[in-house]
Amino acid sequence: MQGLTKKQQAILDYMKGFVAQHSYWPSIRDIQGKFHFASTNAVFGHLQALERKGVLQRIPGAARAYKIAPEATVDTPETVIRYEGPNEEAENLESLPLMGSIAAGFPDYTESTGAVASMQAAIPAGSRRRPPQSFALRVRGDSMIDADIHDGDTVVIEPGVAKHGDIVAALIDGETTLKRLIKQGNKTYLKAENQNYPELYPVTELVIQGIAKSVLKQI
Amino acid sequence: MQGLTKKQQAILDYMKGFVAQHSYWPSIRDIQGKFHFASTNAVFGHLQALERKGVLQRIPGAARAYKIAPEATVDTPETVIRYEGPNEEAENLESLPLMGSIAAGFPDYTESTGAVASMQAAIPAGSRRRPPQSFALRVRGDSMIDADIHDGDTVVIEPGVAKHGDIVAALIDGETTLKRLIKQGNKTYLKAENQNYPELYPVTELVIQGIAKSVLKQI
DNA sequence: TTGCATAGTGAACGGATGTTCAATGAAAGT
DNA sequence: ACTTTCATTGAACATCCGTTCACTATGCAA
Numbered sequence: 001m002q003g004l005t006k007k008q009q010a011i012l013d014y015m016k017g018f019v020a021q022h023s024y025w026p027s028i029r030d031i032q033g034k035f036h037f038a039s040t041n042a043v044f045g046h047l048q049a050l051e052r053k054g055v056l057q058r059i060p061g062a063a064r065a066y067k068i069a070p071e072a073t074v075d076t077p078e079t080v081i082r083y084e085g086p087n088e089e090a091e092n093l094e095s096l097p098l099m100g101s102i103a104a105g106f107p108d109y110t111e112s113t114g115a116v117a118s119m120q121a122a123i124p125a126g127s128r129r130r131p132p133q134s135f136a137l138r139v140r141g142d143s144m145i146d147a148d149i150h151d152g153d154t155v156v157i158e159p160g161v162a163k164h165g166d167i168v169a170a171l172i173d174g175e176t177t178l179k180r181l182i183k184q185g186n187k188t189y190l191k192a193e194n195q196n197y198p199e200l201y202p203v204t205e206l207v208i209q210g211i212a213k214s215v216l217k218q219i
Numbered sequence: 220m221q222g223l224t225k226k227q228q229a230i231l232d233y234m235k236g237f238v239a240q241h242s243y244w245p246s247i248r249d250i251q252g253k254f255h256f257a258s259t260n261a262v263f264g265h266l267q268a269l270e271r272k273g274v275l276q277r278i279p280g281a282a283r284a285y286k287i288a289p290e291a292t293v294d295t296p297e298t299v300i301r302y303e304g305p306n307e308e309a310e311n312l313e314s315l316p317l318m319g320s321i322a323a324g325f326p327d328y329t330e331s332t333g334a335v336a337s338m339q340a341a342i343p344a345g346s347r348r349r350p351p352q353s354f355a356l357r358v359r360g361d362s363m364i365d366a367d368i369h370d371g372d373t374v375v376i377e378p379g380v381a382k383h384g385d386i387v388a389a390l391i392d393g394e395t396t397l398k399r400l401i402k403q404g405n406k407t408y409l410k411a412e413n414q415n416y417p418e419l420y421p422v423t424e425l426v427i428q429g430i431a432k433s434v435l436k437q438i
Numbered sequence: 439t440t441g442c443a444t445a446g447t448g449a450a451c452g453g454a455t456g457t458t459c460a461a462t463g464a465a466a467g468t
Numbered sequence: 469a470c471t472t473t474c475a476t477t478g479a480a481c482a483t484c485c486g487t488t489c490a491c492t493a494t495g496c497a498a
Contacts (some may be wrong), residue, residue, distance in 0.1 A: 027281070027454075038478075040455085041476075049474085061455095063282035068242070148367075214437045216436075219366075224444075226444095226445080248485070257446075258447050260447075261446055265444095282486070283485085
């Protein structure tokens with residue numbers, strides 16, 4: 001049960017990004033096209049590997065249907081946050097599965113890759129009533145403590161167009177990080193809310209998975 | 220651009236709920252089965268209607284692939300907190316209405332409860348392993364700011380036996396207040412976490428509605 | 439009445455998509 | 469050297485699933 005291969009990680013990242021962008025999963029042939037495989041079976045094998053390693057769950061026979069396995073590592077209860085309108089039926093309710101953890105620090109690979117492997121991006125569709133497509137992420141790291149977001153907190157992420165000053169979940173080097181979005185002219189930065197961290201983190205290509213709307217803190 | 224039909228709304232809600240639970244969209248036949256249609260075309264027509272009305276976007280030819288149009292109307296977010304185990308079915312869920320708002324200050328205002336009546340907290344029906352019965356309360360007042368609980372926050376309350384040091388929702392003079400429970404010998408106090416408030420609030424008869432387990436903060 | 443949108447049945451088509459079989463080669467561990 | 473795992477090709481299969489066609493029925497507005 002070791003870490004993921006480079007390509008497995010890349011495929012997983014692509015799937016996460018795809019889902020975050022489209023709100024539905026890619027087909028095997030979508031992935032095949034992206035990675036220029038000559039056979040769908042190449043993708044199929046990787047997906048099997050991802051499932052065998054426990055980071056992805058396939059739904060046999062169903063098209064564009066996957067689940068990201070919740071983090072197997074030690075953590076507190078699988079908290080789920082849900083938005084709901086008044087007087088709604090139970091079946092109409094929406095839950096935000098806890099997709100995994102999010103790094104609040106910049107990716108530094110001093111530690112092994114295993115811990116970071118099982119992140120998840122967005123999924124879900126959303127509620128017409130309130131959040132369009134929301135999901136919850138557990139925060140790891142301390143780079144946002146000045147924004148009162150600490151290690152172990154759970155943030156609710158909503159997809160949407162991020163503005164200057166928003167706290168966003170962004171995909172950097174295959175890992176989702178939580179940072180404040182800074183726009184200066186035509187340049188974009190990600191800023192950690194921690195005096196001990198470098199002020200601005202310039203980015204050219206940026207995949208924003210959503211905007212942090214609220215924080216759930218364990219007392 | 221009139222509103223949705225009852226059935227259109229129901230189908231849309233079902234799709235949203237399905238995605239929230241499974242992290243992938245339902246197929247047309249999934250919907251068909253749910254609503255006991257004899258033909259897939261019944262669903263197909265409704266999906267077309269939903270798309271024509273602009274609330275749903277189909278991706279032609281792609282299976283289980285949809286997008287939900289962001290909602291135009293703006294209203295106050297009806298935030299609800301919910302605990303759930305992984306891989307839980309929606310049918311097992313039950314929702315309990317929110318009790319109202321909770322005063323984080325000692326009872327001093329005389330306010331009606333009407334404004335906050337419509338929130339709901341939901342918990343899984345079957346799973347005893349997680350919170351037995353949880354509910355959410357919106358915090359009013361500032362008496363717990365030293366515990367990082369501010370006005371407007373939402374706290375998740377779990378029934379249970381409160382220990383010394385727990386933050387509890389207690390009923391005082393007919394109003395629920397949020398305080399830290401202090402036990403000294405055989406005496407019990409409620410303590411506000413605010414330097415400007417009196418340290419201890421002695422109580423003889425105490426109705427504890429639950430223990431605050433987590434806080435949801437709007438960013 | 440005449441439309442027109444909504445709502446539905448029943449059957450069928452065809453493409454999209456997951457899945458399997460056979461086979462090759464490289465890298466890594468025994 | 470031998471086995472295992474990983475990575476990939478190529479072709480084909482089975483079916484899931486979106487889509488279309490033909491037809492019926494209701495309620496509503498012009």
